[in-house]
Amino acid sequence: MSDRTVISDARLVLRKDLRIERASKVVISQVVPFAIMTLVLFGFGISPDARVVLGEGASRSVQAQVAPGLIFIAILLSALLALSRSFGVESADGTLDGLRLAGLDPAGIFLGKAGAVLVQLLSVGVVVTSGAFLFFSVQVDWTIARAVLLVTTLGAATAGIAAAGTIYSALAAGLRVRDTLVPLLVVPVLAPVLLGAGQAADAALFGATVDGWPWVGALAVFALLYGWVGIISFDSLLEDA
Amino acid sequence: MSTALTGPSSSKASRVIGLLALASTAILLLVGLVLSPPEVDQADSVRLMYIHVPSAIASLYLAFGVTFIGSVIYLRTQSTFWDLMAHAGAEIGVMFCAFVLLTGMLWGRPTWGVYWQWDPRLTSTVISFVLYLGYLAVRKMDLDPAVRSRRAAILGIISFANLIIVRYSVQWWRSLHQGNTVGRDTQMDGLILFSFFWGILTFTLIFTWLLIHRFRLAWYEHQAGATSLDDAIAARRAERTPPLAGEAL
Numbered sequence: 182m183s184d185r186t187v188i189s190d191a192r193l194v195l196r197k198d199l200r201i202e203r204a205s206k207v208v209i210s211q212v213v214p215f216a217i218m219t220l221v222l223f224g225f226g227i228s229p230d231a232r233v234v235l236g237e238g239a240s241r242s243v244q245a246q247v248a249p250g251l252i253f254i255a256i257l258l259s260a261l262l263a264l265s266r267s268f269g270v271e272s273a274d275g276t277l278d279g280l281r282l283a284g285l286d287p288a289g290i291f292l293g294k295a296g297a298v299l300v301q302l303l304s305v306g307v308v309v310t311s312g313a314f315l316f317f318s319v320q321v322d323w324t325i326a327r328a329v330l331l332v333t334t335l336g337a338a339t340a341g342i343a344a345a346g347t348i349y350s351a352l353a354a355g356l357r358v359r360d361t362l363v364p365l366l367v368v369p370v371l372a373p374v375l376l377g378a379g380q381a382a383d384a385a386l387f388g389a390t391v392d393g394w395p396w397v398g399a400l401a402v403f404a405l406l407y408g409w410v411g412i413i414s415f416d417s418l419l420e421d422a
Numbered sequence: 423m424s425t426a427l428t429g430p431s432s433s434k435a436s437r438v439i440g441l442l443a444l445a446s447t448a449i450l451l452l453v454g455l456v457l458s459p460p461e462v463d464q465a466d467s468v469r470l471m472y473i474h475v476p477s478a479i480a481s482l483y484l485a486f487g488v489t490f491i492g493s494v495i496y497l498r499t500q501s502t503f504w505d506l507m508a509h510a511g512a513e514i515g516v517m518f519c520a521f522v523l524l525t526g527m528l529w530g531r532p533t534w535g536v537y538w539q540w541d542p543r544l545t546s547t548v549i550s551f552v553l554y555l556g557y558l559a560v561r562k563m564d565l566d567p568a569v570r571s572r573r574a575a576i577l578g579i580i581s582f583a584n585l586i587i588v589r590y591s592v593q594w595w596r597s598l599h600q601g602n603t604v605g606r607d608t609q610m611d612g613l614i615l616f617s618f619f620w621g622i623l624t625f626t627l628i629f630t631w632l633l634i635h636r637f638r639l640a641w642y643e644h645q646a647g648a649t650s651l652d653d654a655i656a657a658r659r660a661e662r663t664p665p666l667a668g669e670a671l
Contacts, residue, residue: 348580352573356563366556366577369549370584373591380595399591406583414576417497420569 187289187412194285194293198267199300207266208301216259216305220312223251241387244317249382251317253338253375255309256302260339261364263301264346267294268354277354281419291347291415295408299343306335321386330385330393337400338378344407345370351418374403431638436631443627450617450624458613467532472617474525476625477518478543482550484629485515486582489557493578496571505571506644508578510636512557514629519551546592553581553588567647 202208224244231243271277280290310331313319321327349366353359377396384393432440454472461468492508495501526544527537538544560574 352560352577353563356565358559358563362556362559362563365552365559369552369556369588370580372549373587376591376595399594403587410580414580417572417576420572 185284185286187286187292190285190289191292191296194280194290195296195300198270198294198297201270202297202301208263208305212259212262212266212301213305213308215262216255216309217312219255219258220251220309220316223255224316241320242318245319246387248313248317248319249386250375250379252306252310252313252382253378255313256306256339257342257368257371257375259305259309260298260302260342260346261367263298263305264350264363264367265360267298267347268350268359272355272359277419287416287419288412290419291351291411292408294351295343295347295411298347299340302339302343303336306339310335319386324390326390327385330390330397331382333397334378334381334385334393334400337397337404338374338381340404341374341400341407342371344404344411345374348407348411348414348418351415354418374400377403431635431642433634436634439627439631439634443624443631446620446624446627450620453613453620454617458617459611461611461614464533467529468614469617470525470529472621473625474522474529475618476621477525478522478547479622480625480629481515481518481522482547482585484626485511485518485633486550486554486585487511488633489515489554489578490582493575493582496575497579500568502644505575506637506640507633508575509561510633510640512554512561512578514632514636516551516554516558518625518629519547519554522547523551540596542589542593542596545596546589549588549592550585553584557581 227244227247229242229244232240233243233246234240268277271280281287346363346367349370350359350363353362353366356362377400381393381396381400384390384396450472454469458469460466488511489508492504492506492511495504496508523544526547530539530541530544531537534541557574557577560577561570563570563573565573
């Protein structure tokens with residue numbers, strides 16, 4: 182018992198959640214298709230023929246122009262499902278109490294659950310980003326700097342979404358109204374993430390990459406802040422959950 | 423407003439504050455609508471400032487500040503007083519916040535030509551509004567009161583931090599609009615400035631008055647909740663007719 186640390190507890194919970202996902206394939210078979218469908222719906226909402234004039238005779242389709250924001254809206258909506266799933270598996274048979282009774286550190290439980298959500302969201306993010314390029318015909322003059330900025334943005338934004346989302350899901354854990362309460366709590370909190378990630382991705386795809394990095398910094402600060410809040414508050418949140 | 427004079431949630435102090443708020447409102451109406459001149463650029467629409475900015479201060483700073491402080495103290499001391507204070511603050515804050523949004527949009531129409539502009543203040547205020555609606559939803563959760571209060575307190579603290587994050591992120595996103603209303607090259611006419619500060623005073627009084635009443639109501643609710651089960655059981659017992667002679671048990 183003595184060699185157990187927060188990190189090893191976190192790893193245990195993370196492996197448990199990913200193992201459940203491997204067995205049930207809920208994220209792969211339900212959340213990812215939902216995310217793709219969201220992109221298709223955006224395509225219906227924004228006319229494929231509408232174009233933005235960029236000057237000097239150049240133009241870009243509105244779909245491609247707004248793709249950076251749409252990518253993260255799709256990820257956010259999928260995150261709500263992934264979070265609901267993450268705590269749905271704990272609500273049956275009092276497994277959350279079981280985790281506590283097993284002597285796991287609450288901070289470890291938080292990091293493990295947030296980590297598992299992060300891994301799932303990253304895979305959703307890769308699919309959504311590729312899908313957006315495909316559906317919205319986004320044309321980018323790729324450079325290494327652009328690719329690095331885009332990947333970092335994805336990582337920092339999903340980390341923030343996973344950390345904040347896990348806290349609010351724990352807050353509503355074990356409630357009948359959980360499924361409606363979590364989106365109400367999480368979406369306004371994640372508005373700044375959406376804003377920052379949209380701006381950073383826009384800089385990565387179309388603008389100057391130097392404009393994107395401050396936003397990535399802000400996203401990283403957000404993720405760290407919520408990671409810290411989760412570590413210190415999960416003990417109180419899990420009590421009598 | 424007559425409830426300031428009667429009713430179980432009032433006291434001598436709250437009656438005085440209520441009367442002061444009423445008198446202050448009357449003066450604000452007089453100064454704001456009659457005595458103060460129209461402004462050079464905004465003409466009569468500047469009069470909205472006398473209620474818009476004060477209600478923003480009452481909501482975002484005073485009310486949500488009370489929620490934040492109440493939440494912090496509750497987590498440290500488990501004091502019911504501060505728990506209910508936090509709840510009362512959030513509820514009044516949400517009400518003022520709705521008022522800020524409404525007056526902001528009404529002000530936007532003549533100033534910008536549209537009701538909604540993606541102005542950092544309007545945008546961050548609408549997000550804050552939903553944030554605290556979430557807090558109130560948590561206060562309604564079907565849970566053991568102590569657990570609910572603890573979760574609400576954690577949320578009350580995070581929400582205040584969120585208020586700041588949302589504010590700065592939106593400001594950064596749209597760093598092209600007017601800054602603070604007061605402090606930056608304020609060339610306000612004396613009476614306009616007076617009305618503005620009188621508005622802040624008036625709304626602070628209204629806020630205080632509402633907070634006292636909302637808190638007392640919450641306190642009675644809490645007391646009733648604590649005793650209602652015992653009372654119900656006692657009432658049920660009293661209904662029972664005395665056992666008949668010779669009845670078993």
